[in-house]
Amino acid sequence: MFGKLKEKLLKTASKITEKIYNKGEAEEVKEEKPKIPLTSLFRTETKKEEIREPEIKKIESEKTEISKKVEEVKEIKKETTSEDEKKISFFDRFILTRTIKKALKKEIVILEEDIEDILEELEIELLESDVALEVVEKLIENIKKELVGRKISPNDNVEEITINAVKNAIKNILSQEKIDIEEIIKKNKAKGKPTVIVFVGINGTGKTTTIAKLAYKLKQKGYSVVIAAGDTFRAGAIEQLEQHAKNVGVRVIKHKQGADSAAVIYDAIQHAKARGIDVVLADTAGRQATNTNLMEEIKKVVRVTKPDLVIFVGDALTGNDAVYQAEEFNKAVNIDGIILTKIDADAKGGAALSIGYAIGKPILYLGVGQRYEDLIEFDADWMVKKLFGEEEFKFSTERQF
Numbered sequence: 001m002f003g004k005l006k007e008k009l010l011k012t013a014s015k016i017t018e019k020i021y022n023k024g025e026a027e028e029v030k031e032e033k034p035k036i037p038l039t040s041l042f043r044t045e046t047k048k049e050e051i052r053e054p055e056i057k058k059i060e061s062e063k064t065e066i067s068k069k070v071e072e073v074k075e076i077k078k079e080t081t082s083e084d085e086k087k088i089s090f091f092d093r094f095i096l097t098r099t100i101k102k103a104l105k106k107e108i109v110i111l112e113e114d115i116e117d118i119l120e121e122l123e124i125e126l127l128e129s130d131v132a133l134e135v136v137e138k139l140i141e142n143i144k145k146e147l148v149g150r151k152i153s154p155n156d157n158v159e160e161i162t163i164n165a166v167k168n169a170i171k172n173i174l175s176q177e178k179i180d181i182e183e184i185i186k187k188n189k190a191k192g193k194p195t196v197i198v199f200v201g202i203n204g205t206g207k208t209t210t211i212a213k214l215a216y217k218l219k220q221k222g223y224s225v226v227i228a229a230g231d232t233f234r235a236g237a238i239e240q241l242e243q244h245a246k247n248v249g250v251r252v253i254k255h256k257q258g259a260d261s262a263a264v265i266y267d268a269i270q271h272a273k274a275r276g277i278d279v280v281l282a283d284t285a286g287r288q289a290t291n292t293n294l295m296e297e298i299k300k301v302v303r304v305t306k307p308d309l310v311i312f313v314g315d316a317l318t319g320n321d322a323v324y325q326a327e328e329f330n331k332a333v334n335i336d337g338i339i340l341t342k343i344d345a346d347a348k349g350g351a352a353l354s355i356g357y358a359i360g361k362p363i364l365y366l367g368v369g370q371r372y373e374d375l376i377e378f379d380a381d382w383m384v385k386k387l388f389g390e391e392e393f394k395f396s397t398e399r400q401f
């Protein structure tokens with residue numbers, strides 16, 4: 001997940017670190033143990049205080065191993081032409097800056113010109129990774145805000161400063177005002193009303209399966225759920241939804257194919273009210289934002305059914321397209337939040353990084369696989385941890401649908 005994005009961000013932090021070292025005429029500190037366990041950036045984080053004797057030994061031996069590797073890389077570096085230099089992996093470069101503990105000889109102040117070329121490179125790479133332009137610009141601005149004008153003294157931990165600067169810049173992008181779906185459900189329940197959630201998006205992004213996943217999650221939390229078969233447009237859509245509903249054990253309210261989508265959802269809401277069901281999850285037909293008739297239809301659905309939430313479901317793999325589609329749906333029906341699917345297959349991470357900031361709405365959940373339980377709550381801290389390799393996420397390759 002987000003492998004390429006992760007690499008780019010860490011490479012940037014690493015290069016800024018090197019720049020600061022050069023400017024401050026840093027010298028190697030031979031005796032010092034690494035302040036951050038070497039393993040921490042690529043494996044589960046271990047706090048300094050928690051490192052016990054065997055682990056210290058392990059780290060020491062790892063340190064020796066890596067030092068050897070560093071020497072090898074140094075040798076290769078000495079001999080390489082600039083073309084060859086490109087072949088030294090990022091991992092080697094990063095190890096180089098992180099394992100040779102250095103201290104600045106003199107205090108420095110980071111100037112914009114010190115990091116400009118590195119940030120320009122990052123800008124191009126992020127655009128290539130399908131991160132939206134406005135998001136790239138904001139991110140670069142954030143990193144500059146964090147670093148430019150900052151004094152770094154010989155006692156400072158340069159690696160920590162640069163990594164944290166990039167982390168904060170990312171976190172700022174990802175932090176949209178949250179929506180607590182359970183809170184909304186509880187409030188409506190107290191008033192004796194069902195919570196109505198309408199799902200919108202283009203074809204094939206994963207709306208139907210996401211509805212089934214959310215129904216499964218809500219049921220597990222003890223809420224009663226009914227699904228409205230509002231995709232009356234695509235042949236087979238109702239049957240597909242019924243199969244999912246059967247699998248997760250919830251009821252579907254349906255009309256015939258070709259029926260009025262708003263009427264189906266309206267009926268499902270009446271059904272929920274009559275039986276005291278907590279949540280109505282309404283499927284709608286996938287539609288391109290350019291299809292005027294279908295966009296008028298979705299506007300009618302929202303007008304008639306007055307949902308508590310309209311959720312845009314986007315396919316993370318489509319990168320900038322998902323952002324563009326979300327913008328169009330937001331203009332048409334004012335979406336409240338976003339669910340991004342197929343994150344398990346997404347190396348670029350462009351949509352996940354961009355979509356919330358670009359339209360100013362929160363990502364609520366991420367679809368991370370093809371089982372009903374593969375829907376996880378999104379949270380900026382969680383994503384930052386994933387991007388900086390502090391926490392691994394195990395995807396299941398099992399398929400339930």
Ligand SMILES: Nc1nc2c(ncn2[C@@H]2O[C@H](COP(=O)(O)OP(=O)(O)OP(=O)(O)O)[C@@H](O)[C@H]2O)c(=O)[nH]1
Pocket residue numbers: 201202203204205206207208209210231234237285286287341342343344345366367368369370374401
């Ligand atoms: N790997 C992966 N596949 C997913 C995920 N979510 C959905 N899919 C797959 O995406 C495909 C499309 O899912 P659907 O739920 O049918 O999409 P839809 O948006 O309802 O499609 P339309 O009815 O055409 O609008 C299916 O093959 C799903 O199994 C996910 O999080 N990860």
